[in-house]
Amino acid sequence: MVRAFIMVKTAAGKSSALRESIEGVDGVREAHVVAGEYDLVVEASGEEVYTVIHAVATEIRDLAGVVDTRTYICLE
Secondary structure, three states, X not given: OEEEEEEEEEOOOOHHHHHHXXXXXXXXXXXXXXXXXXXXEEEEEEOOHHHHHHHHXXXXXXXXXXXXXXXXXXXX
């Protein structure tokens, strides 16, 4: 099992609505609105690295209101 954290920067005022949408994405375990450079921190998991990057990160990036994403794959 591969775990990853996806940092999501959103358009102004879109964080809460996007969090709800992101929680419905297959493979997403948790999503939290945070303060800082990014607006959401998303924990995702999948069987392989490709699964997490393609199915989760790409789908999140395509949501309206997402400005930028950064994906960090857990090494432990």
